Amino acid sequence: MINVEHLTKMFGAKCAVDDVTFSVSKGEVLGFLGPNGAGKSTSMRMITGYLPPTSGTITVAGFNVADQPLEARRRIGYLPENAPIYSDMTVLGFLSFCAEVRGLYGAAKKEAIDRVVQLCFLERVLHQSVDTLSKGFRHRTCLAQALVHDPDVLILDEPTDGLDPNQKFEVRTLLRRMGSEKAIIFSTHILEEVEAACTRAIIIDQGKIVANGTPDELKARSPFAGTVMLTVGNVTTERLLSQVQALPGAEKCLVIAEKDSHVTLRIVPRGNLLPDLFEAGTRNAWKIEHLDVEEGRLDDVFRSITLPDTKTAA
């Protein structure tokens, strides 16, 4: 549905987006991650046709955004950053305007508005002026605008920014539900959102794609992925350390915490560690209080990728 090839955007001498290539097919929800100023919003603005790219091609639903901008835009629903809306209208007036610009009139318009009002929980404020809305409602009104023509492609720039935890949950659920029949790109700073709603994630830093994969694949790139956290009670640190280091499956051992004769270790495995560990546990009569294999956290991956200098420090 969305094809981006060698997309580059220069602002003067500054390169905001540098040779970015990716594609999103129907049924995919792509999470766009990256630090502030990494080029996420610029990329999205180019995909929606608001900014012309310096070089590269973008096709949306088979239409080249540069050559057939109107055809492409008809198939895109876009929530810009900070959710701008015309402040001097009512919510209904605003949605009605958006529906008409999208070519919906009469009964079709009414039906479309009813649908998005329900989807975005706007019934309560329908006749209220946009000026007087709280941030969450403004945001959802702008989201409703992006959905009113039931587009095949959704581009959402920080859709959960400024929402309370319940609203965030609702938006994520909405994204996941719509994801099966649309192609969705959304950007976010919140990494748990990626795990909750995305089928795939791209991490972009200084205009370049630095990682592209499913959330699980990304998590596996964490420096801590696969390490074992072990807490044993009634033992001295030296004794436990020497017993664990003797195991063939343990590559490296780090003491994380020592408290009231409870010792917590992080063990980096070499091959199959767990059977060795259990066997050693029974042999030495460890009082195991906690055992956990880490999946890796996206936070760690994100930090290690976008802040390469701190990788060793962390």
Added chain:
Amino acid sequence: MKTIWTIAKRELSIYFSSPVAYVFIVIFLLLAGFFTFDVGSFFERGVADLSPSFFIWHPWLYLFLVPAVGMRLWSEELRSGTIELLFTMPVTPWQAILGKYLASWIFLLIALLLTFPLIITVSYLGHPDLGRIFCGYLGSLMLAGAFLSIALLTSSLTRNQVVSFILAVVICLFLILCGWPPVTNSVTNWAPAWVVDSLASLGVMTHFESLQRGVVDSRDLLFFVSMIAFCLFANSVVLRAHRA
């Protein structure tokens, strides 16, 4: 076409859903009445004609009121970021420009038509030349349209409505004055003749006044239409530059 109308409808509804429309119309009518009756000595003249006492003030009223109507058209979109929303919908820049322009022009036309009691007054008092009055209204509408196209252009240059207003007033003032002898004389001394001539030909007053005489000259209409077309075109160039 439908898109242009959708945009125009939105802009028009914004005028009337805010105090802008009512403040503007009341002030326009009050000032027009004040100038016509108190300054223009409408009754003392004893002539059933609107040009010397009524229409003659319009350039000066429009000088301030039209930029006030046009200043928010693009500035507000630039400031609030809704321009990104507008231009990621299936809308071409021309549709947006024409929609906004027509809405404001229709609004000015409504204000102008609300001066109709004057026509009733002169018709009651005497036998005016209605054709000439029609020409006067046409000239007034074209002048308002020309000033509006300038206000729309300056509005697209800045996100600050005050800057947009002041720029438009200065340009409109220049267009009013640049055919006026004291202004042309100050240039004649040092500039070549063609510069003086082309400056003088930009003046709106000669064209406005010739329409006031009751003559619809295609050259006068063409002057206003080409000025409007030029400003709207410049507007589309500025909009494109914003996004590049």
